[in-house]
Amino acid sequence: MSYIYYPGCSLKSTGRAYEDSLLAVFEALDIPLQELEDWNCCGATAYMSISELKAFALSARNFALAERQNGENDFAEMVVPCAACYLGLNKAHRYLAEHPELRETIDRALEAGGLKYNDKIHVRHPLDVLINDLTPDKITGLVKRPLEGLKVACYYGCQLVRPYSDFDDQHDPQTMDKIVKMLGGEVVNWPLKTRCCGGSLTGIVQDVGLRLSYILLAEARKRGCDLIVTACPLCQFNLECYQSRISGIYGHKIKIPVIYFTQLMGHAFGLSDEMLGLKRVFVSPARAFSKAEGGQHVHG
Amino acid sequence: MSTVNIPSPNGQPKIGVYVCHCGINIAGRVDVKETVAFAKTLPNVTVATEYKFMCSDPGQEMIQKDLRDGKIDRVVVASCSPLMHEPTFRRAMIAADANPFLFQMANIREHVSWVTLDKNAATEKAKALIAAAVKRIVLHRPLEKTRVPVTSDVLVVGGGIAGIHAALTLAEAGRKVYLVEKEPTIGGHMAKFDKTFPTLDCSACILTPKMSAVRAHPNIILWTYSEVAEVEGFVGNFKVKVKRKPRYIKEDLCVGCYECVEACVFKKGITKDEFNVGLSKRRPIYIPFPQATPLVAVIDPETCVQIKRNKCKKPCVDACERDAIDFDQKVEIKEIDVGAIILATGFKTFDASRISRYGYGKYPNIYTSLEVERMVNAAGPTGGEVHLQNGEKPKTVGIVHCVGSRDSKTNAYCSRVCCMYSLKLAHLIKERTEAEVYNFYIDMRTPGKGYEEFYEKLLKENVHFIRGRVAEISDWATIPEEEGKLVIRAEDTLIGAVRRIPVDMVVLSVGMEPHENVDEVRRLFNVSCSHEGWFLERHPKLAPVSTFTDGVFLAGACQGPKDIPDSVAQAGAAAAEALALIDRGYVELEPNTAYLQEEFCSGCKTCLGLCPYGAISFNDEKNISSVNGALCKGCGTCVAACPSGALQQNLFTDEQILHEIEGVISYV
Numbered sequence: 001m002s003y004i005y006y007p008g009c010s011l012k013s014t015g016r017a018y019e020d021s022l023l024a025v026f027e028a029l030d031i032p033l034q035e036l037e038d039w040n041c042c043g044a045t046a047y048m049s050i051s052e053l054k055a056f057a058l059s060a061r062n063f064a065l066a067e068r069q070n071g072e073n074d075f076a077e078m079v080v081p082c083a084a085c086y087l088g089l090n091k092a093h094r095y096l097a098e099h100p101e102l103r104e105t106i107d108r109a110l111e112a113g114g115l116k117y118n119d120k121i122h123v124r125h126p127l128d129v130l131i132n133d134l135t136p137d138k139i140t141g142l143v144k145r146p147l148e149g150l151k152v153a154c155y156y157g158c159q160l161v162r163p164y165s166d167f168d169d170q171h172d173p174q175t176m177d178k179i180v181k182m183l184g185g186e187v188v189n190w191p192l193k194t195r196c197c198g199g200s201l202t203g204i205v206q207d208v209g210l211r212l213s214y215i216l217l218a219e220a221r222k223r224g225c226d227l228i229v230t231a232c233p234l235c236q237f238n239l240e241c242y243q244s245r246i247s248g249i250y251g252h253k254i255k256i257p258v259i260y261f262t263q264l265m266g267h268a269f270g271l272s273d274e275m276l277g278l279k280r281v282f283v284s285p286a287r288a289f290s291k292a293e294g295g296q297h298v299h300g
Numbered sequence: 301m302s303t304v305n306i307p308s309p310n311g312q313p314k315i316g317v318y319v320c321h322c323g324i325n326i327a328g329r330v331d332v333k334e335t336v337a338f339a340k341t342l343p344n345v346t347v348a349t350e351y352k353f354m355c356s357d358p359g360q361e362m363i364q365k366d367l368r369d370g371k372i373d374r375v376v377v378a379s380c381s382p383l384m385h386e387p388t389f390r391r392a393m394i395a396a397d398a399n400p401f402l403f404q405m406a407n408i409r410e411h412v413s414w415v416t417l418d419k420n421a422a423t424e425k426a427k428a429l430i431a432a433a434v435k436r437i438v439l440h441r442p443l444e445k446t447r448v449p450v451t452s453d454v455l456v457v458g459g460g461i462a463g464i465h466a467a468l469t470l471a472e473a474g475r476k477v478y479l480v481e482k483e484p485t486i487g488g489h490m491a492k493f494d495k496t497f498p499t500l501d502c503s504a505c506i507l508t509p510k511m512s513a514v515r516a517h518p519n520i521i522l523w524t525y526s527e528v529a530e531v532e533g534f535v536g537n538f539k540v541k542v543k544r545k546p547r548y549i550k551e552d553l554c555v556g557c558y559e560c561v562e563a564c565v566f567k568k569g570i571t572k573d574e575f576n577v578g579l580s581k582r583r584p585i586y587i588p589f590p591q592a593t594p595l596v597a598v599i600d601p602e603t604c605v606q607i608k609r610n611k612c613k614k615p616c617v618d619a620c621e622r623d624a625i626d627f628d629q630k631v632e633i634k635e636i637d638v639g640a641i642i643l644a645t646g647f648k649t650f651d652a653s654r655i656s657r658y659g660y661g662k663y664p665n666i667y668t669s670l671e672v673e674r675m676v677n678a679a680g681p682t683g684g685e686v687h688l689q690n691g692e693k694p695k696t697v698g699i700v701h702c703v704g705s706r707d708s709k710t711n712a713y714c715s716r717v718c719c720m721y722s723l724k725l726a727h728l729i730k731e732r733t734e735a736e737v738y739n740f741y742i743d744m745r746t747p748g749k750g751y752e753e754f755y756e757k758l759l760k761e762n763v764h765f766i767r768g769r770v771a772e773i774s775d776w777a778t779i780p781e782e783e784g785k786l787v788i789r790a791e792d793t794l795i796g797a798v799r800r801i802p803v804d805m806v807v808l809s810v811g812m813e814p815h816e817n818v819d820e821v822r823r824l825f826n827v828s829c830s831h832e833g834w835f836l837e838r839h840p841k842l843a844p845v846s847t848f849t850d851g852v853f854l855a856g857a858c859q860g861p862k863d864i865p866d867s868v869a870q871a872g873a874a875a876a877e878a879l880a881l882i883d884r885g886y887v888e889l890e891p892n893t894a895y896l897q898e899e900f901c902s903g904c905k906t907c908l909g910l911c912p913y914g915a916i917s918f919n920d921e922k923n924i925s926s927v928n929g930a931l932c933k934g935c936g937t938c939v940a941a942c943p944s945g946a947l948q949q950n951l952f953t954d955e956q957i958l959h960e961i962e963g964v965i966s967y968v
Contacts, residue, residue, distance in 0.1 A: 170656075
């Protein structure tokens with residue numbers, strides 16, 4: 001099966017490490033990802049709250065492009081790593097199928113641009129692909145640096161599982177947990193795995209946003225986590241980049257690496273820090289990794 | 301009222317069309333005047349008229365007068381579904397000395413006025429259905445119903461309180477009852493409960509006398525560890541095969557002395573004890589509980605070393621002084637004839653792990669209500685003590701209502717019993733532990749005799765009530781008081797704030813769900829289910845224990861969530877309905893049987909294997925098939941399959957059906 005990769009804006013900017021590591025891991029797993037040509041905004045930014053129609057039209061253009069790029073193949077499997085894009089496209093996918101009047105308007109808009117959308121799209125998150133399209137041995141077979149003894153908190157955030165829960169439990173999702181276990185890591189019971197990270201509040205009402213991030217970080221620390229993994233560029237940004245400010249506000253030193261699950265996979269697969277964007281982090285996971293390796297370095 | 305007489309030539313049918321208003325049920329949508337005017341234009345219609353309620357006495361008398369006056373010889377009533385009033389109008393025709401099968405109903409209520417808001421469309425469809433009925437009835441012939449004697453024995457499926465009560469009622473009335481239960485003992489869910497609400501009388505104390513009465517009753521044949529495998533036949537004359545699973549113990553020899561259980565090579569339990577819902581373990585040879593009925597041991601083939609691997613010293617055999625153990629026992633099939641069947645197959649409780657937010661199976665000390673029922677029961681795995689997994693008594697307990705109920709994500713319906721049993725458990729837990737008990741509820745639903753008073757009593761016992769659906773249960777502590785506790789988070793809708801209540805123990809009040817094998821049972825007995833999977837009664841108000849299959853009745857929670865009093869009441873009603881059927885001694889069968897037009901039969905034998913009732917045989921002399929009208933149930937299978945059209949069915953001949961279709965089409 002081939003997949004069409006929809007990066008969205010974050011994976012080309014603040015979330016570059018996510019893109020680097022995702023592409024490296026999928027290549028190691030021999031899953032071809034073909035980037036969508038001429039893609040545009042998913043519509044999940046301010047569009048959705050100002051004009052739903054424009055947001056859906058943006059999504060629909062991406063769908064039409066993906067179908068065209070997919071050629072004669074049946075359904076285009078669109079792999080969408082960013083949680084906001086995933087939700088935005090997923091929502092558009094459903095609305096276009098369920099609301100004929102909206103669909104008519106969107107079809108006219110696409111037609112003006114010489115495009116057509118035929119409902120031949122599956123919107124997929126990489127976690128969904130890794131758990132449901134692969135046999136577990138494909139992942140375990142690549143592990144060169146098992147994460148033995150590494151205590152990991154899996155953070156899903158809100159948008160991957162709510163309001164839609166196509167591939168995981170809405171309140172206690174498990175896909176990332178399963179992957180960490182396949183890599184040999186220990187998943188810490190951390191009931192806050194889908195609680196709000198602060199989202200865009202960190203930029204607007206900062207004290208509230210930081211407080212929400214602090215709750216997550218403090219509880220992870222309390223439960224002895226070495227590392228937090230996430231699947232959302234905004235969550236990653238909120239939880240990692242404000243740690244020193246949060247430590248200052250709450251008088252409670254917090255320093256926990258927060259990386260993408262694909263970076264953790266790549267590390268376990270023995271890929272280099274450069275390939276995985278691990279040189280871009282604010283809080284280095286090096287100490288956590290060396291704890292897992294127990295001193296014995298397998299790969300460079 | 302307007303009546304017209306159209307003179308018709310001799311020998312022509314004279315059809316009366318009567319359009320019912322049904323108050324405004326029909327007349328509110330269908331233009332009745334226009335419909336009647338239309339009916340008058342149809343061929344062979346000699347009378348066309350309307351009336352507010354055709355089913356009323358004056359309505360029936362209109363038809364009877366026209367019949368007696370010779371104005372009509374065939375009747376079409378355009379009104380409700382034949383399920384409602386076909387028997388009424390047929391009776392009216394008999395009373396007027398007319399054959400009741402020269403009658404046809406056009407359903408312009410359920411099929412027309414109740415399913416549209418469009419008056420024009422309703423009127424047009426009503427006309428089309430009347431045209432079809434008029435066209436068809438020309439071909440009706442006088443027919444006679446046949447009477448078939450009824451077998452007086454009854455089968456009751458399921459040995460919970462509903463099945464027990466139905467079986468005893470019938471047995472007391474002198475009927476022979478077969479009670480079939482799939483578990484090794486009867487008693488069902490009620491046998492597992494400690495006390496019953498609202499009277500707090502001991503569940504076992506009121507149930508076990510009825511269980512022994514079943515065992516001792518000369519009119520009841522009790523088959524436990526058995527399942528119905530096959531049902532054939534029809535009302536009054538069912539042929540049923542019951543599969544008796546081998547329990548590897550001779551039921552007539554075993555006295556339930558427990559010697560074999562004690563002697564088993566496994567000195568401790570090794571597998572989940574079903575009766576204690578997994579709170580304890582049992583051995584491969586076991587007796588479910590001390591009052592099990594019958595009090596006979598059973599060997600579980602999944603765990604017994606002898607049965608699995610044929611390698612055991614078999615100390616159980618040596619221990620049994622009565623030589624009751626028999627490893628060679630095989631499945632036994634019993635064939636019985638019964639006149640009526642009562643389904644009392646019960647329910648299952650909602651699987652709490654389906655709601656991941658509530659942490660069942662993830663955190664210790666979160667129990668389902670059924671588990672706590674066993675815990676508070678003096679004969680249960682903890683001897684009636686309520687304690688945490690570390691052996692200590694809980695100081696605070698949270699009871700979460702509506703787990704799996706009143707939520708479109710799980711079950712939209714209210715399970716009806718949870719509020720009351722939650723109150724009961726709150727009382728029992730407080731009594732045993734003196735813990736602070738918090739009930740989290742959406743609405744308190746206590747409609748029953750003495751139920752609201754019981755709620756009042758609990759309020760006085762200082763049980764806490766928080767109105768709000770629980771959002772989440774976790775071990776996430778935010779203040780020192782929450783450390784090491786289960787924290788229940790809920791919106792208290794009375795104070796308008798989110799509350800976090802730390803507790804030692806959580807009870808999840810799980811709702812009721814249809815059995816997982818409901819589809820199998822449904823097919824076996826040919827009954828319908830609601831979309832949730834509850835067996836469907838014939839009418840929700842007026843036929844609550846009947847099904848759409850004559851002779852099959854419903855009792856207890858298989859029809860929908862019910863508490864013990866309601867289950868018992870319904871079981872009594874089902875038994876009475878079964879008795880009414882049996883005591884009449886016969887059933888009247890619709891004359892919609894198949895018949896053979898011999899001259900067209902080519903002797904291809906296609907029909908022979910298709911008849912589910914064995915009503916078709918082959919006449920080797922004439923080289924044609926032959927239909928036994930007394931056995932035919934009118935299913936129509938052979939008629940549809942007959943390649944030459946030699947097989948026809950009364951009331952549904954090809955011609956009649958084609959005429960009906962033509963009637964609709966000619967109008968459209």
